[in-house]
Amino acid sequence: MTVRVLVADDQTVVREGLMLLLSLLPGVEVVGAAADGLEAVELTGRLAPDVVLMDLRMPRLDGVEATRRIRARHPGTEIVVLSTYSDDTSVFEALRAGARGYLTKDADAESLARAIAVVADGEAHFAPHVQRRLAEAVSGPEPEAPARSGVPARGAGGGRARGAPPLPDGLTQREAEVLALIAEGRSNAEIAADLFISEATVKSHINNLFAKAGVRDRAQAVTYAFRRGLAPGRAP
Structure with missing residues (x-):
C-alpha cells in the first residue's frame, strides 16, 4: 500500500530535500508541501494525505496547533513530527495535540520510512532518544x-x-x-x-x-x- 505524505516545513531547503528523499522511498507518495502550519491544514483538507510530516516551529500557525486542527477536522490523517527540538515541552505538546510519531531532523531515510509506515498503520513511533526523554520526564531518569x-x-x-x-x-x-x-x-x-x-x-x-x-x-x-x-x- 502506498502512503500519501504531505510535508510541512517553513525552510525551503529542508522542505525540498525531504520531498526528494521521500520520493525515493518505496511505498511513499509525496502529494504536496506546505510552508507553514496554516497551509498544512488547508492542504490536508484538499489533498487528504495519510500522513503529514510536520515541523513544529513555523510562521502564521505553528506545528502543534496545525496538528491539533488536522486531527480534529481530518481524523484519518496521522501526524509525524519532524523537528530540531526534542525538549519535554515540544514532545508533550505535540503528543497532546494528536501526533503519533516524533523524530528529530537528524533521522535517516530508514527511520523516516519506518515512522511513516508505522504511523500510517495506526501505531505510534518515536525516535529512541525521544522515547527516553518521555520516560524520564514522566518517571525520572532510567535506573542503571x-x-x-x-x-x-x-x-x-x-x-x-x-x-x-x-x-x-x-x-x-x-x-x-x-x-x-x-x-x-x-x-x-x-x-x-x-x-x-x-x-x-x-x-x-x-x-x-x-x-x-x-x-x-x-x-x-x-x-x-x-x-x-x-x-x-x-x-x-
Whole structure:
C-alpha cells in the first residue's frame, strides 16, 4: 500500500530535500508541501494525505496547533513530527495535540520510512532518544539496573509477584503485559509473537486496556504506562 505524505516545513531547503528523499522511498507518495502550519491544514483538507510530516516551529500557525486542527477536522490523517527540538515541552505538546510519531531532523531515510509506515498503520513511533526523554520526564531518569517488578512476566504462565500492588484501573495481568510491550515500541505482530497469542487477541487486549485507562491511542498509552509504573524497568 502506498502512503500519501504531505510535508510541512517553513525552510525551503529542508522542505525540498525531504520531498526528494521521500520520493525515493518505496511505498511513499509525496502529494504536496506546505510552508507553514496554516497551509498544512488547508492542504490536508484538499489533498487528504495519510500522513503529514510536520515541523513544529513555523510562521502564521505553528506545528502543534496545525496538528491539533488536522486531527480534529481530518481524523484519518496521522501526524509525524519532524523537528530540531526534542525538549519535554515540544514532545508533550505535540503528543497532546494528536501526533503519533516524533523524530528529530537528524533521522535517516530508514527511520523516516519506518515512522511513516508505522504511523500510517495506526501505531505510534518515536525516535529512541525521544522515547527516553518521555520516560524520564514522566518517571525520572532510567535506573542503571532496571527491574521489571511492576510488570507481569511475559509468556503464557506469567503472573505478578506475591505482594505486588494491584494493577490500576482494573487492568488484567495480560493487559498490563501488552501495555508494557507497547511502551517498548512493539507492533501488534511483535506483541503476538512475544506472548504466543494471535494478533486478534492482542487487538482485543489493546481495546480493553485503552478503555480502562482512558487513552485513545498508543502515544497516550505509552505516557500512561510510564506514569503508572507499568513500563519496562518501572515499578509502581
